[in-house]
Amino acid sequence: MKFIDEYRDPELVRKLLNAVNVLAEKIGRPITLMEICGTHTHAIGRFGIRRLLPGSIRLISGPGCPVCVTSISDVDRALYLAERPNVIFATFGDMLRIPGTGGRSLQQIRAAGADVRILSSPLDGLSIAEENPTREVVFLGIGFETTAPTVASTLRSARRKGLKNFSLFSVHKTVPPAIQSLLDDPGLDIDGFICPGHVSVITGGEAYRLIPEAGRAAVITGFEPVDMVDGILLSLQQILEKRYAVAIQYARGVTQGGNLRARQTMAEVFEPGDADWRGLGVIPGSGLFIRKEYESMNALNRFPLPEIHSAEFEGCRCGEILRGAMSPPECRLFRKACTPVNPVGPCMVSSEGTCAAYLRYEA
Amino acid sequence: MSTERILLEHGGGGLLSHELVTEVFLPLFSNACLDRLEDSAVVTLEGRKFCFTTDSYVIDPIFFPGGNIGSLAVHGTINDLSVCGGIPLMLSAGFILEEGFPMEDLKQITRSMAEAAKTAGVSIVTGDTKVVARGAADGLFINTSGIGMIEYPQPLSVDSIQPGDAVLVSGTLGDHGATVLCRRRELGLSSGIRSDSAPLNGLISSILAASQHIHCMRDPTRGGLGAILAEIAGQSGFSITIQESELPVRDEVKGVCEILGFDPFFLANEGKVAVFCAPADADRILATLRNHEYGRDAKIIGSVGERNGGGLIMQTIIGGSRVVDLPLGELVPRIC
Numbered sequence: 209m210k211f212i213d214e215y216r217d218p219e220l221v222r223k224l225l226n227a228v229n230v231l232a233e234k235i236g237r238p239i240t241l242m243e244i245c246g247t248h249t250h251a252i253g254r255f256g257i258r259r260l261l262p263g264s265i266r267l268i269s270g271p272g273c274p275v276c277v278t279s280i281s282d283v284d285r286a287l288y289l290a291e292r293p294n295v296i297f298a299t300f301g302d303m304l305r306i307p308g309t310g311g312r313s314l315q316q317i318r319a320a321g322a323d324v325r326i327l328s329s330p331l332d333g334l335s336i337a338e339e340n341p342t343r344e345v346v347f348l349g350i351g352f353e354t355t356a357p358t359v360a361s362t363l364r365s366a367r368r369k370g371l372k373n374f375s376l377f378s379v380h381k382t383v384p385p386a387i388q389s390l391l392d393d394p395g396l397d398i399d400g401f402i403c404p405g406h407v408s409v410i411t412g413g414e415a416y417r418l419i420p421e422a423g424r425a426a427v428i429t430g431f432e433p434v435d436m437v438d439g440i441l442l443s444l445q446q447i448l449e450k451r452y453a454v455a456i457q458y459a460r461g462v463t464q465g466g467n468l469r470a471r472q473t474m475a476e477v478f479e480p481g482d483a484d485w486r487g488l489g490v491i492p493g494s495g496l497f498i499r500k501e502y503e504s505m506n507a508l509n510r511f512p513l514p515e516i517h518s519a520e521f522e523g524c525r526c527g528e529i530l531r532g533a534m535s536p537p538e539c540r541l542f543r544k545a546c547t548p549v550n551p552v553g554p555c556m557v558s559s560e561g562t563c564a565a566y567l568r569y570e571a
Numbered sequence: 572m573s574t575e576r577i578l579l580e581h582g583g584g585g586l587l588s589h590e591l592v593t594e595v596f597l598p599l600f601s602n603a604c605l606d607r608l609e610d611s612a613v614v615t616l617e618g619r620k621f622c623f624t625t626d627s628y629v630i631d632p633i634f635f636p637g638g639n640i641g642s643l644a645v646h647g648t649i650n651d652l653s654v655c656g657g658i659p660l661m662l663s664a665g666f667i668l669e670e671g672f673p674m675e676d677l678k679q680i681t682r683s684m685a686e687a688a689k690t691a692g693v694s695i696v697t698g699d700t701k702v703v704a705r706g707a708a709d710g711l712f713i714n715t716s717g718i719g720m721i722e723y724p725q726p727l728s729v730d731s732i733q734p735g736d737a738v739l740v741s742g743t744l745g746d747h748g749a750t751v752l753c754r755r756r757e758l759g760l761s762s763g764i765r766s767d768s769a770p771l772n773g774l775i776s777s778i779l780a781a782s783q784h785i786h787c788m789r790d791p792t793r794g795g796l797g798a799i800l801a802e803i804a805g806q807s808g809f810s811i812t813i814q815e816s817e818l819p820v821r822d823e824v825k826g827v828c829e830i831l832g833f834d835p836f837f838l839a840n841e842g843k844v845a846v847f848c849a850p851a852d853a854d855r856i857l858a859t860l861r862n863h864e865y866g867r868d869a870k871i872i873g874s875v876g877e878r879n880g881g882g883l884i885m886q887t888i889i890g891g892s893r894v895v896d897l898p899l900g901e902l903v904p905r906i907c
């Protein structure tokens with residue numbers, strides 16, 4: 209299949225792996241690379257890439273799964289909103305099983321009677337609102353720069369259509385501030401970052417300048433096996449030559465400048481604010497909050513929230529895993545108390561979660 | 572059970588379905604026949620072997636490219652009998668209709684069932700109808716049961732699988748699952764994909780006639796080929812290795828899966844069979860499959876290894892390997 213097969217060419221992957229081996233040997237010390245994006249984690253597992261790499265290269269997963277970094281208090285707030293009478297609660301599929309305090313999830317409250325709907329596009333939420341004029345449609349907007357522009361544009365359309373029964377609960381976040389927070393951690397031992405592919409289509413390469421400035425390799429990488437191994441190779445080159453810059457491996461999708469129009473749409477609806485990330489804590493300027501101009505469509509204004517006492521699960525190490533400070537098998541709950549059927553922490557829930565990917569592909 | 576209420580995932584054919592069956596139904600219904608958990612029950616009556624199966628159909632949408640709930644209900648039960656080596660003899664059909672369901676749709680569905688049964692050479696010999704109040708069902712649900720006669724001399728079962736067995740599949744993966752996904756309103760994708768819903772009794776009799784060394788067959792419906800192979804690996808204790816590069820998938824299905832983040836390996840099929848057989852007979856069975864209209868794209872996709880509890884291993888297209896687990900159940904698109 210065109211645009212796929214050429215990026216899964218076993219011969220090309222083999223050649224790139226040979227080059228990786230040569231560079232790894234030249235560098236002559238253990239190298240740690242962090243893939244920030246959950247889809248990269250998934251691709252590494254799905255194609256069995258980890259086992260093809262030389263032993264000196266360690267890949268660790270970063271905070272790039274939007275479901276996983278959603279704080280437990282945001283999950284609890286989502287559950288509260290979804291349980292309001294007369295509410296149709298709509299969101300993306302991966303949120304369904306994420307446990308809030310006490311292990312409750314959207315899936316469970318749906319089985320108990322809440323009207324929770326899974327959408328592929330936020331725009332479908334507008335049709336649901338139009339078809340159900342006497343009910344309130346609340347959309348949970350989640351994701352990084354990839355999904356935030358579409359959600360922003362949905363809010364714009366809702367206003368243009370004069371829809372009174374559609375509102376948004378935004379837990380959107382942006383990636384560069386999270387990278388900054390990782391770089392600021394003195395205990396973090398990372399030689400380079402495999403930067404996200406799709407987020408970068410919007411942000412452009414410029415957004416990652418902070419990485420080479422901190423003396424680490426940065427390669428924006430695609431999601432196919434050829435891309436992944438090529439991205440690792442380009443990172444090793446930077447590390448060997450100690451010449452750091454934002455390289456774009458995923459050039460068929462990403463430019464240095466990114467998608468300005470999408471960023472403008474985002475900026476019209478959202479403003480940056482401090483957001484609480486699971487595992488990383490509060491990161492300044494990393495959240496996308498609804499601007500004053502769209503305040504009437506903010507679900508948090510429409511449904512006054514009581515004080516909710518959220519509590520993390522005992523023994524859950526998702527925090528360390530999201531910072532790359534720990535790998536899933538090192539967690540005592542992994543595969544025992546915490547499985548995809550009975551997930552304790554978010555990294556086990558989402559298909560992009562580090563623990564789910566490990567259990568699914570590498571256990 | 573890990574949950575207090577039934578979740579949609581309990582019906583998805585994955586881990587939660589498995590948990591439901593083994594923790595709720597099996598302990599109370601347990602008997603030698605049921606405990607085997609094959610697609611049909613195999614019973615011996617007066618020295619002759621018969622198989623008996625039942626299945627309920629609740630598909631949404633009711634009509635889809637390549638069939639409708641009626642043809643699906645007939646094909647599904649015929650296939651469950653056929654993979655156990657049964658020659659389908661007769662079916663029952665039970666209808667649960669929702670008040671207000673269009674009569675014309677019911678007639679069309681019934682016509683499809685009659686045609687499907689006729690094509691497969693099976694009679695619908697008994698039935699039942701119930702009507703429930705609006706809202707108590709979604710349009711219509713159909714249950715079909717079937718009885719088949721087994722003439723194949725060897726037992727076809729997970730227990731018959733041998734180390735070294737070849738694993739074949741009769742054609743492209745995920746056509747039905749991808750069709751239904753595309754038809755669901757919220758995805759708004761249009762594609763030329765059609766469901767592969769088809770009766771497999773003809774195809775299966777042809778391979779049973781061609782080889783005395785077929786050990787086990789399954790139709791990879793809900794949960795796809797991945798789910799049934801993972802289940803067989805779990806039940807048998809054998810490791811099963813699959814070559815990803817050999818899995819037949821239509822480009823259209825691949826495209827839909829790439830967009831939505833699904834894996835055709837885990838999408839439902841309604842006209843495919845997976846075959847475990849002695850390696851010496853694999854090529855002959857492959858040729859026989861390819862000779863039949865429902866087996867043109869058949870492939871040898873892998874083999875059975877040692878009994879070491881190794882599970883299902885996928886050799887990836889780039890030469891890596893990974894373990895494949897039972898999918899969870901509900902299919903949900905990924906966020907990004």
